[in-house]
Amino acid sequence: MPLRDTPNAPKFDGSPRELLRYFEDVKQLTDAAGLHGQSRIDAALRYVPRDDAETWEMLKDTKGGDYDKFVNAVKPLYPGCERDAQYARSDLDFVVADQAAKTMHSQTDLGQYYRSFLRVSLFLIDKKRLAESDRDRLFLEGFPEDIKTRIRRRLEIKMPNVHPDDRYPQQDVYEAAQFLLKGTSS
Secondary structure (H helix, E strand, C coil): CCCCCCCCCCCCCCCHHHHHHHHHHHHHHHHHHCCCCHHHHHHHHHCCCHHHHHHHHCCHHHCCCCHHHHHHHHHHHCCCCCHHHCCCHHHHHHHHHHHHCCCCCCHHHHHHHHHHHHHHHHHHHHCCCCCHHHHHHHHHHCCCHHHHHHHHHHHHHHCCCCCCCCCCCHHHHHHHHHHHCCCCCC
16 A cells, blocks of 8 residues: 555545545555555545544544445535536536636637536536526626627527527537637637
C-alpha cells in the first residue's frame, strides 16, 4: 500500500462528490494488496484527513470488519455523495448565472462553459429533473448579452422558420457560438 500523501495514494478532499470515488480507489488498492475486512477499513481511514478519520473511527461499523457496512455508515455524513443526488437544478442555475456574468472571448471559454453545462444538464435530464426545452433556454441564457444577441441574430438567419417564442436547440446555439468565436482559441 502506498504511503499517505504520495502520488499513488488514494485521496479524499472532504467533498461529497469525491467520497464514492475515494472508496472505490481504496477497494481497488486493497484488492491488489490482498487486504480485506478490517484491514481494508483501516486503509480507508489512513488516507483521509485527520478530522474525517477521527469522525469515521467513532462509527460503530468501523470495527466490524465489513467494508460495505463501513462505507454505508460513512455516506450519511456527506449529503449529496450518492450518484443519483449528484446535481440539483440550482447547480445548473449557478453554472448559467456564473457564466453569464463572465466575459467570453474564445472557443476555450465556450468549451469550458459547454462542458460544465453538459455535465449538470445531462445528469438532470437523465434523472427526469429537467426538460430538454428548459435546457435549451438555459444554455442560451448563460452567454453574456453581447454574444447572446449575436447568437440570436445568426440563428434567426440560419433558421428563419423558428417562432420567436420557441427555443433554439442547444446544439444549434453551441454551433452558432463556435462560429462567432472562430479564430479565438485562447
